[in-house]
Amino acid sequence: MFVPVKTKDGQQLMPLHAARARKLVKRGEATPYFNNGIYCIRLNKEPSDRDTQEIAVGVDPGSKKEGFSVKSAAHTYLNVQADAHNQVSKKVAKRRELRRSRRSRKCPNRKQRTNRLANKVRIPAGTRARWDWKLRILDWFSKLFPVTHVCVEDIKARTIKHAKKWNTSFSPLEVGKQWFYSEIEKRWELLLLQGFETKEIRDKLGFKKSLKKLSEDFDAHCVDSWCLAHYTVGGDSSVDNKAVMCISPIPIARRNLHREQYK
Helix, strand or coil, rough: EEEECCCCCEEEEEEEEEHHHHCCCCCCCCCEEECCCCEEEECCCCCCCCCCCCCEEEECCCCEEEEEEECCCCCEEEEEEEEECCCCHHHHHHHHHHHHHCCCCCCCCCCCCCCCCCCCCCCCHHHHHHHHHHHHHHHHHHHHCCCEEEEECCCCCCCCCCCHHHHHHCCHHHHHHHHHHHHHHHEEEEEECCHHHHHHHHHCCCCCCCCCCCCCCCCCCCCHHHHHHHHHHHHCCCCCCCCCEEHHHHHHHCCCHHHHHHC
């Protein structure tokens, strides 16, 4: 329905209607290009106005599927349902197994190398991959639209009363989300809502969430992300764009066959 627009110097402007974008391309005033499957245009002349409106991204985290919605007060520009990045822990376990098998081979001893991760504050690989995947999606949105706000549904893990050590460091969920929130605050304005608050907004707007969590419908996950974005920027309570784009992280395996069968 709407096409992302950017100027010659790279500034993101408010999206245009598809018909108007086609006219600009036909007259030679804009150049079309694709950004990860999204049709965009780049203006070949100075725009008449560089003012932008507030655009919010609603983020609905999940264990297997996650919802993202990009919305202004007037229109819904993009709905994305992403597969969660949840395979890294298995890869780390496999890497440990292969490393130990290499050490047991009868070959000349390698020079000892100190543990480069010892005594360093870091996020576990699986946790970092899961939350960094969300951050990369938000960075992708910022290359398409002039994003100003990010509204996230704050998720919490189970806590134990009077167990300070458990409550502060037991859960990758808690550790990862704090890093995620800090990175968002460096780029955009962050707004957090609890799960019950999202439900109240959804019920007030008259939406119903689907029970089929793995389906690729708008009502599965994007309905919550849309409600979060609507709460941030306001506007009409009707959804003018329910199309959902489904994406998934690319499983990159570099020299995997050589690692497992080195001969």
